[in-house]
Amino acid sequence: MSLATRVYAIFQGVTIALDALRANRVRAALTILGVAVGVFVVVVISGAIHGINASVAKDFEKAGPSTFFISRFPITFEACDGTDDTCKWLRNPPISNTEIERLAALPGIRTVAARINDQGPVTYRQQTIPSPNITAYTANWTDVDGGDIYPGRTFTTAENSSGARVALINDEMAKDLFGDIDPIGKQISIKGEPFQVIGVYHYIASFLGGGNGAKAIVPIEAARRHLGTGVRNIQVTVKPEAGVERDDAIDEVVSSLRVSRGLKPGVDNTFAIITQDKLFETYNKVFGMFFIVMIALSAVGTLVGGVGVIAIMMISVTERTREIGVRKALGATRRTILWQFLIEAVTLTGIGAFVGMFVGWLGTLALRAATPIAASIPLWSIGTAVGASVVTGIVFGMLPALRASRLDPVEALRYE
Numbered sequence: 001m002s003l004a005t006r007v008y009a010i011f012q013g014v015t016i017a018l019d020a021l022r023a024n025r026v027r028a029a030l031t032i033l034g035v036a037v038g039v040f041v042v043v044v045i046s047g048a049i050h051g052i053n054a055s056v057a058k059d060f061e062k063a064g065p066s067t068f069f070i071s072r073f074p075i076t077f078e079a080c081d082g083t084d085d086t087c088k089w090l091r092n093p094p095i096s097n098t099e100i101e102r103l104a105a106l107p108g109i110r111t112v113a114a115r116i117n118d119q120g121p122v123t124y125r126q127q128t129i130p131s132p133n134i135t136a137y138t139a140n141w142t143d144v145d146g147g148d149i150y151p152g153r154t155f156t157t158a159e160n161s162s163g164a165r166v167a168l169i170n171d172e173m174a175k176d177l178f179g180d181i182d183p184i185g186k187q188i189s190i191k192g193e194p195f196q197v198i199g200v201y202h203y204i205a206s207f208l209g210g211g212n213g214a215k216a217i218v219p220i221e222a223a224r225r226h227l228g229t230g231v232r233n234i235q236v237t238v239k240p241e242a243g244v245e246r247d248d249a250i251d252e253v254v255s256s257l258r259v260s261r262g263l264k265p266g267v268d269n270t271f272a273i274i275t276q277d278k279l280f281e282t283y284n285k286v287f288g289m290f291f292i293v294m295i296a297l298s299a300v301g302t303l304v305g306g307v308g309v310i311a312i313m314m315i316s317v318t319e320r321t322r323e324i325g326v327r328k329a330l331g332a333t334r335r336t337i338l339w340q341f342l343i344e345a346v347t348l349t350g351i352g353a354f355v356g357m358f359v360g361w362l363g364t365l366a367l368r369a370a371t372p373i374a375a376s377i378p379l380w381s382i383g384t385a386v387g388a389s390v391v392t393g394i395v396f397g398m399l400p401a402l403r404a405s406r407l408d409p410v411e412a413l414r415y416e
Helices: 004-025 025-063 097-105 159-160 169-177 220-226 246-260 276-319 321-329 335-369 379-405 410-413
Strands: 068-071 108-119 122-124 127-129 131-138 150-151 166-170 187-190 193-202 215-219 237-242 273-274
Touching: 004 276, 004 335, 025 276, 025 335, 025 379, 025 410, 068 150, 068 246, 097 108, 097 237, 097 246, 108 220, 108 246, 108 410, 122 169, 127 169, 159 220, 166 169, 166 187, 166 276, 169 215, 169 237, 193 215, 215 220, 246 273, 276 321, 276 335, 321 410, 335 379
Parallel strands: 131 215, 166 193
Antiparallel strands: 068 237, 068 273, 108 131, 108 237, 122 127, 122 187, 150 193, 166 215, 187 193
């Protein structure tokens, strides 16, 4: 078959497929819908994961490649029934202020910043935000958390040590509580306690950072003394000195904590060191599960579309039996008939893929606008969607195409 003949056969197959769409609107719509759902899932989830990957990479880049974290609990997916055998870490003591001060004094450590997360109502006059994030930090938090403060300032070490009732608010909280009013110097109520706003914190919303919701930042001592914030789940960020290898800094930190806790050789650590490698590993496990779900949902949609392809193509073969007989009598080969019907099947699934990609693109834009996820469609997802639609059309269209190509021309001409 020459190139011109192939092009003509493709054009003819597409035209006949469009005619079949108009003649069998309901069956064709189900076929298109099935394929479109599968493609939509691939496009939206891959766009979300692509955006989350970029956001996570920026968060880790902001923290610094050698930065690591200390937590009371390890990151684990193991089952815990509350016994020492399955979850020994439940008995780990919280990290104390004394331990944090000792870590900060180590020669290889540049910054040790502690953080506790909390929630509670924040009020200014008649305006109330029911449950924004309240993050309590040590005074050096700006060394490990990117962003700008203007107008105003952050709190000092003395203010943190004394538990001063001062707070910074982010853009969202400033807009919700104050509108166009300058918030600096105003008194707000956090969980029923008065705090003075001393600064407005501007930062780029991210996936790990919890997005761009309303947020207040207070000294960690103020949170402990005035807000009743528990310190048992305190988290510590450690940044080594320039030129100090991360692993060497980790060894210093582990040694200091073991000594301060009186842990003998052979006894497990009663704290967890979490590196960025570990976070990435955990992140990949979690989103690996999302990827599996994506494949499963796409497979269901593809199967529905494939069944629709078989149904509509079988009907098309039956309705055009006499036409096939005429074409064979005029010299059309089995290969020509097979090719034509496969083109029709691929056209049906291709339309479904286009619809799925278009709706998926709209879904990705909505996800980007409504969440902190900078969702974007990677090229590989478009290629996957197109490839899957072609394969679906070929695989599920093969049976009707074979049936059409094997029709006996004499019997086909007699068909009524």
